[in-house]
Amino acid sequence: MAITSMTGDGRIPSVDVGVAGPELTVIVPTLNEEGNIAEVVDRLRHVLSGILWEVIFVDDDSRDRTRDVIRQIGATDHRIRLLHRIGRRGLSSACIEGIQASTAPYIAVMDADLQHDESILPQMLAAAKNDGQDLVIGSRYISGGGIDKDWDEGRAKASMLATRLGQFILKMNVADPMSGFFLMRRAAFDGAVRQLSAMGFKILVDVLASTKTPLKVREVPYTFRPRHAGESKLDSQVAWEYLMLLADKTIGQYLPVRFVLFSVVGLIGLAAHLTVLAISLHLGVKFVVAQGIATLIAMVGNFSLNNWFTYSDRRLRGWGYVKGLLSFSAVCGIGAVANLGIANFLFGTEQSSWWFAGIAGAAMSSVWNYAVSSVVTWKKK
Ligand SMILES: Nc1nc2c(ncn2[C@@H]2O[C@H](COP(=O)(O)OP(=O)(O)OP(=O)(O)O)[C@@H](O)[C@H]2O)c(=O)[nH]1
Ligand SMILES: [Mg+2]
Numbered sequence: 001m002a003i004t005s006m007t008g009d010g011r012i013p014s015v016d017v018g019v020a021g022p023e024l025t026v027i028v029p030t031l032n033e034e035g036n037i038a039e040v041v042d043r044l045r046h047v048l049s050g051i052l053w054e055v056i057f058v059d060d061d062s063r064d065r066t067r068d069v070i071r072q073i074g075a076t077d078h079r080i081r082l083l084h085r086i087g088r089r090g091l092s093s094a095c096i097e098g099i100q101a102s103t104a105p106y107i108a109v110m111d112a113d114l115q116h117d118e119s120i121l122p123q124m125l126a127a128a129k130n131d132g133q134d135l136v137i138g139s140r141y142i143s144g145g146g147i148d149k150d151w152d153e154g155r156a157k158a159s160m161l162a163t164r165l166g167q168f169i170l171k172m173n174v175a176d177p178m179s180g181f182f183l184m185r186r187a188a189f190d191g192a193v194r195q196l197s198a199m200g201f202k203i204l205v206d207v208l209a210s211t212k213t214p215l216k217v218r219e220v221p222y223t224f225r226p227r228h229a230g231e232s233k234l235d236s237q238v239a240w241e242y243l244m245l246l247a248d249k250t251i252g253q254y255l256p257v258r259f260v261l262f263s264v265v266g267l268i269g270l271a272a273h274l275t276v277l278a279i280s281l282h283l284g285v286k287f288v289v290a291q292g293i294a295t296l297i298a299m300v301g302n303f304s305l306n307n308w309f310t311y312s313d314r315r316l317r318g319w320g321y322v323k324g325l326l327s328f329s330a331v332c333g334i335g336a337v338a339n340l341g342i343a344n345f346l347f348g349t350e351q352s353s354w355w356f357a358g359i360a361g362a363a364m365s366s367v368w369n370y371a372v373s374s375v376v377t378w379k380k381k
Contacts, residue, residue, distance in 0.1 A: 023051060023053065024048070024051055024054075024121075024125055025053070025103075026048075026054070026107075028057050029058050029112065030058065030059045030060070030062060030066050030070075032063060032233075033229075035229030036112045037069040038069060039114060039228060039229075040112055040114065041080060043118045048121060054081055055079065055081065056083055057083070058083045058085065058094040058097060060090070061085065061086050067082060088380075090200065090201075090313060091201045091203065092196075092199060092201065092245075095203045100193075106125055106185060107183065107186060108121060109180065109204075114225060114227070115224050115227055116138055116181035116224070117222040117223065120220050121183070125183060127183075128183055133217065133218045134217065135182060135208075135218075136183045136217075137204065137218070138176075138182060138220055139175050139179060140179065141163065142175045144221030145224075146223040147223070148224050150226055159178065166178055169205075169209065169246050169250060172217075174208065175219055177204055180202075182204055191211050191212055191215075195210035195212070197210070197248045197252065199248060199313070200238060205242075205246070205249075237313075240309065241312060244257055244312075247260075259370055261306075265309070266302065269302040272297060273297070273298035276293060276297050277291060280293055306378075310378075331372045332373075336365060340361065342360060342361045343361025344357075
């Protein structure tokens with residue numbers, strides 16, 4: 001839109017002020033959701049008519065036609081936006097980047113598979129805009145809400161247990177902190193963004209645990225529907241990453257959770273090493289051979305456990321697994337040399353006892369192994 005007015009000398013300057021930006025941005029994370037995009041857009045158009053809105057699909061390099069469909073619809077509707085991330089994964093971090101790419105004062109987060117009931121979005125926006133709520137949660141666990149009737153008992157119980165755990169950590173009276181469907185003021189997000197862990201699937205728990213000022217929170221009931229099209233991405237890794245998120249929210253300010261896990265794996269490796277060594281010696285294997293076998297087993301075991309648990313979100317597979325094992329062994333080899341050097345130096349000084357020298361050497365090499373392998377072996381892409 002161009003605003004024009006005559007200047008003193010008769011020229012007509014033109015100032016391009018564009019059109020009003022959106023009041024509400026709906027963030028939709030996507031991973032192989034080609035069959036759901038058109039339906040999501042249709043439903044948003046319908047329920048949000050009369051509201052200045054846009055949707056940002058944050059796609060983590062889907063291998064199906066998700067991005068093609070989004071671009072096709074976006075070609076005739078500027079409210080449809082796409083953020084394509086390459087080499088990064090994770091529902092939470094995708095939502096965070098989407099929110100940061102928006103200028104709207106209100107932001108909603110919603111799944112792409114239509115399990116969240118978009119028809120309550122206007123009610124959620126009104127609660128924030130007119131009733132001063134900072135955060136409005138689409139809730140399955142308050143009166144009027146519900147879960148997909150096709151959920152088996154196991155899934156319902158797991159969801160309830162995870163919810164209770166979340167409530168315990170948050171020390172907050174929120175019925176559905178695990179909800180992936182919520183709307184908030186930008187200020188509420190800005191108050192939490194620097195403390196966010198951005199791990200795994202549960203962005204709402206992260207926001208609630210990270211906020212510095214108490215938020216005015218309201219829950220609006222809805223019934224979680226069955227998935228519209230495509231496949232679920234929920235697996236055991238999601239559950240593990242949720243536990244890591246809760247741990248990070250509890251002890252993360254004192255010690256990185258990954259370092260704690262790395263150290264626990266190191267202790268397991270030490271126990272495995274000593275066990276294999278003892279068994280080999282008992283079977284009459286020469287010490288140097290037994291020590292070699294124990295070292296190899298401990299190294300492969302440590303690498304695999306760290307790859308599975310400590311870096312579940314950057315897990316190496318196939319050829320990457322082999323290269324990772326080699327680089328991890330090299331890093332730990334250098335760590336062992338540093339360990340020997342430091343321990344030997346301290347042992348040589350008069351004040352140090354043998355145990356102090358031993359612990360100091362081991363501690364130094366653990367920090368080295370952790371720090372260097374996190375950037376060399378499990379580097380963030
Ligand atoms: N950008 C991005 N989106 C993701 C990622 N993982 C899942 N999603 C999206 O997040 C939303 C929730 O994932 P779902 O697989 O539906 O998980 P869920 O709803 O907890 O599980 P179901 O009830 O089994 O569907 C969907 O829109 C997915 O496409 C990811 O790593 N990156
Ligand atoms: Mg789903």
